[in-house]
Structure formats: C-alpha cells, structure tokens
Amino acid sequence: MKRVIVDYKKLNKDILALLVEKYPDGYNDSDIVTFKNGHNDVIEAVEVKTEDTVYLVKISKRLADTMANYDLEE
Template sequence: MKRVIKDYKSIGLELFQLLIKSFPHGIYEDDLIQFTKPTGEKINALELKTEDVIYLIKMDLEMHNRIDSFTGDFEGLDPYSDGYRDNF
C-alpha cells in the first residue's frame, strides 16, 4: 500500500470530505500521530486510509478548527458538498 504525507492545505475537496466522514465527531488528540522531521521539527498528523493509499495529513490548529466547524451542528452547511445548501 502506498503511503503519502500531505499538508492539510493541499488535500483537496475529496480528501477533506473523506476526513469529515471518517471523523464525524471531530478530531481528538488521541487520533493524532506525532513524528519528528530530520530537522527536529515535531509534526502532528492524522492517518487517513483509502483503498490504495494511507495518507498522513499534517495538522495544525487551523485545520483542527476547520474540521470542527464541519462536524458541528451548523444549519445550512453540508460537509459533503462543495458549498452551502440552497435553503430557499
């Protein structure tokens, strides 16, 4: 199985939707994997598996908040589309 490390800023809509679906109640500290780069920088990442690839999505507070905004109960937002629902 292929392994890929991606920054959350470059995951695209399809992986973002899979992330929301895989963690419908949000991401907790126990869900994160921490590793150290050769430079000594510590990275927090979330493992996301597809049929062909295991992704490590590098996370930070901004992405954590972004995911939480989609997994909460927000009227009019649909995390499985690319925008707002038409409520008219």
C-alpha cells in the same frame, strides 16, 4: 500501500471528505500520530486511508476549523 503526508494548504476535497467521515465529531489526542520528518522536525497528523494510500494530514487550527465547517460548504 503508499504513505503521503498532506499539509492543510494542499488538502483537496476528497481527503477532506475522508477526514470528516472518519472524524465526524473532530479528532482527539488519541487519533494523533506523531513522527519526525527528514529534517528531524516533529510532525503531528491524523490518518485516513483509501484502498491504496495512507494519508497523514498535518494538524493545524485551520484544519479543525475547515472540518467543522465542511457541511456548511457543501
């Protein structure tokens, strides 16, 4: 299974739909995965899975806002 790190700016509607489905009331501190990237920067992300890919979506204020407003956009 491949792992893909996704920034908010590159978030597509399919991944956003997976996030909203998995975290309908938003994510909690216990849902956050923390790791270091190749530049030794600490990254915080939430995880969603498809059949063949694990997406680690970087956390930001804009991500939370977009998830909260997702139903309004449809």
